[in-house]
Amino acid sequence: MFFLNFAGLFLDLYELTMAQVYYERELLGKAVFSLFIRNRPRRRPFFLFAGLESFLTLLKRFKFEDSDLEYLESLKLFKKEFLDYLKGFSFKGTIRSIPEGTIFFEGEPICEVEGELISAQLIETLILNTLHIETLIATKALLCVIEAKDKPLFDFSARRTHGISSSLHVARASYLAGFSGTSNVLAGKIWGIPVVGTMAHSFVEIFPTEEEAFKVFAKTYPERTILLIDTYDTLKAAQKVVGLKKFLEEEKIKLKGVRIDSGDLAQLAKKVRKILDEGSLKETQIFLSGSLDEVEIRKLLKKKTPVDGFGVGTRMGVSADSPYFEMGYKLVEYEGKPCFKLSPKKELLPGAKNLYRVWNEENRFLFDLITLREESIDLSSYPKSENLLKSVYQDGKLLYLETLETIRARVKEELKRGYKKRVKISKGINRLFKQLKSKV
């Protein structure tokens, strides 16, 4: 079902050079790595977790094929014994993760990988890359969903996402966050996401007149005609649409809507609405697109722009105002002993962890509590609490994958809970951190 025919070579070289040392020195103990986002950028009140399915699907295919091993041999860095070891490699560890579609905050452990040191180290690039892109986009898309209120949003970003696999991650992550569909046909095939789309400016230009283009298109798609009206002059085109009324009736075509893709969208939409209403096309909807994101959507709605749906492209698809998160994947425990580092601004909480979420009686968010995994915690005085980190992969076996619809439903619930950052760190962690720091 997936889209990349790569095997085990998607990694940073240092994972292999380190792994060879571990292999030779028989450093094969159990390690725990923790995945988290270090800082929260401006204009991101929280993060929305996504990418787990994509990651776990690729993880099952993370193997070294003969041609991979030949390539590695050619680097003259690796010994035969180690390459033989890689030949039989597959990830056999355990992964605990918060569910996709969960809101979270900076510094929280959102995924913990436990396994033989080499195993857990070799998947570093894969897990970071996959969870990063979808979490990045799901978070941005959710902001658009919040601002659009109940109006539908559509992912139009395929042409300017960073590569094809990115376009697929974007279509999935935005749908999961609450978008209603995508223009990306490949994503539609892979995940069953509803696909949308009608015509480009080039279509209008092909025909001798705009009316002719509109008529021909409407006849071909009588049940879902949306006409693009900004190729030459938006208002004149809206009048031409009204002029088609008789034709549409005769042909029994229901004109679903018009799309405006440029210009002052708020002003144009108001004028177009008026033209359509006066032309007895009250049910014809107006769709807007062109450089939209949550900020533009908010402005449009604040101006009471008459709009029935948004096509959201590049700015969402590359998370333009914050095109990356400081996501890290760090060793926190080896052979039962907590690990940490003190690199400036990159300090790390030691130890394998749990992440408890606490709600009040009305299911509204109270706070999160990060604890050591072994720490016993009493949250019984709160109406509802839960450890968000759940096993999704155990001893090399996939436990389950949720459907996109399940995840979408979770996101809807999340939005009712009033998230605002309130994260506590347990006494156990604080004590351990001080202890370790004093020893350096």
Place this chain on the structure above:
Amino acid sequence: MFFLNFAGLFLDLYELTMAQVYYERELLGKAVFSLFIRNRPRRRPFFLFAGLESFLTLLKRFKFEDSDLEYLESLKLFKKEFLDYLKGFSFKGTIRSIPEGTIFFEGEPICEVEGELISAQLIETLILNTLHIETLIATKALLCVIEAKDKPLFDFSARRTHGISSSLHVARASYLAGFSGTSNVLAGKIWGIPVVGTMAHSFVEIFPTEEEAFKVFAKTYPERTILLIDTYDTLKAAQKVVGLKKFLEEEKIKLKGVRIDSGDLAQLAKKVRKILDEGSLKETQIFLSGSLDEVEIRKLLKKKTPVDGFGVGTRMGVSADSPYFEMGYKLVEYEGKPCFKLSPKKELLPGAKNLYRVWNEENRFLFDLITLREESIDLSSYPKSENLLKSVYQDGKLLYLETLETIRARVKEELKRGYKKRVKISKGINRLFKQLKSKV
């Protein structure tokens, strides 16, 4: 050799809905589409063209398989005849492009696609996506190369690029722009780009002491040891490195360098350089990484930071300060007649075009001239001029692909030519535009 096992479904749905109309109405005439970047963002003095090989490689695989057609049928939008047509589809047109590694400016036609209307329309998303990501990254990477002067740069971005295919585009585009290598092993395998990498902080944490970690690593890689020294305390670690001197001599290990990944890099590098020099490790190099881009590199060198190479990650890999370009792919001619549109801020120059570049006697850039393809132009009064748009794909056949080394060499030459935007538009185009505009 490539990395995606997709067929023809990477497209926006509207390309298919339009194509079905063209098919049914027998609108099968010759169309010309032109690819260009609309505006130039701040801090981009020019663009560097890249992505042609990736695009042309994918183009050859752009076909509709049975499962694709079944999926399209399930949408209940397309008639059997059209799906049968898609079954046999492959791109049979002609593509003219400026060479990869060429500097260009906004508004210039950098690629023109000529073919049956349906053919040229269906590849819109593919051509935009592929040329966009590599041009975006090559441009950013070139700025890093310029600022780094002759110091080597390495792509460390794989973990935070937008998806796996993006990481590959980034490795290729940055190498093409003048980077010396990448940490991305898959990119190394695909294109033979030199791969680099040593150790992560987790490696240091595994061992009881930093010294022990350094020793074990050096013994395993005696010829290319680079030690990461910022896990706990950078200056103390540098002193520990000096303390290893006797061990290194006994083991005949040449310590290539140390890497600092956090903190005030300028200040730390100066202090570390002093420690190493005083410890008779004058030949041990210093590599810097951590949130670098062309701006940070310039600052570091301005402060006379002692540095021998840079690891450049996320900020280059997502072109963080400008994560997209306004790249468009627009119909400019159909059946020999020029097309255009007037959408506000998205006006388009009509007609199939040539792009002439003019140099002076010293091979320095004078100006570019955009002309109609049919327009005869006299540039004989200039010492050197050339039409940059050359056929790379003709009637469905790939004419040639350049090696990465050829492209790298071109970029080096480009940097000597003093590019600053000077673009002229021919009289023929201006006349045509006025003519068409007056008719709307």
